[in-house]
Amino acid sequence: MTANEDQEMELEALRSIYEGDDSFKELTPTSFQFRIGDHDDSKAFLLDVSWPETYPASPPTISLDAFFNNRISAATKEHIISKLEEQVESNLGTAMMYTLFEWAKENQESLMENHKPVVSTVTPSANSETVNVTSSKKKEKKEQLTKAQKRKMTERRDNKGELPRGWNWVDVIKHLSKTGGKDDD
Known part of the structure; x- marks a missing residue:
């Protein structure tokens, strides 16, 4: 062959x-x-x-x-x-x-017996270039958003003034769970 x-x-x-x-x-x-x-x-x-x-x-x-x-x-x-x-x-x-x-x-x-997860983060340096820093230390705590920042994120709209697709997915799931799927006929 x-x-x-x-x-x-x-x-x-x-x-x-x-x-x-x-x-x-x-x-x-x-x-x-x-x-x-x-x-x-x-x-x-x-x-x-x-x-x-x-x-x-x-x-x-x-x-x-x-x-x-x-x-x-x-x-x-x-x-x-x-x-x-x-x-x-x-x-x-x-x-x-x-x-x-x-x-x-x-x-x-x-x-994978000697595997230790590698954490990599990208941080901007003083001259605005990106530097990839790799370490096996704990992840740094994420910066918390203020209430005003969170509100602004939820009120974001696209260029047509509409909310982004899927913004109300919880309501869709609730509706579907009440009405059932196509197979329930």
Whole structure:
């Protein structure tokens, strides 16, 4: 079989296995994202995997550069990638995406054992340039708004003088709960 035939077969298998799974996302026929862990899990991470033209004979490209992974330290990212590359080496020449994703899910705890969330904040400097400051300290307390500021925010209108779409979503939900949905007929 040629590399393209192997890729097509594996792509078809991945689509059928992960159909309806929100952890798996096919960006292109040769590029995928797979989330390990739940969205609200502090130890969750997002794998970006791309196939070269000669995959599975040559290893896929694995990256943790997605915005979702910004809170993971560089050392932890390197550790995860090195462990995943070990798995790639042992499965080289075969269809390995399912094996790789499942291995990462099963070993999430060990991959993230040294994980300490990174907090990054953007602060303006004296010469009005933005500087990205990264630290593992506690988040600073948000500035509290005054009553006047809150009132002004709720009274904001668009350029036509109308309130923004969805401003009264609580009333819509109350109305729908009283009237029922389309299925209640």
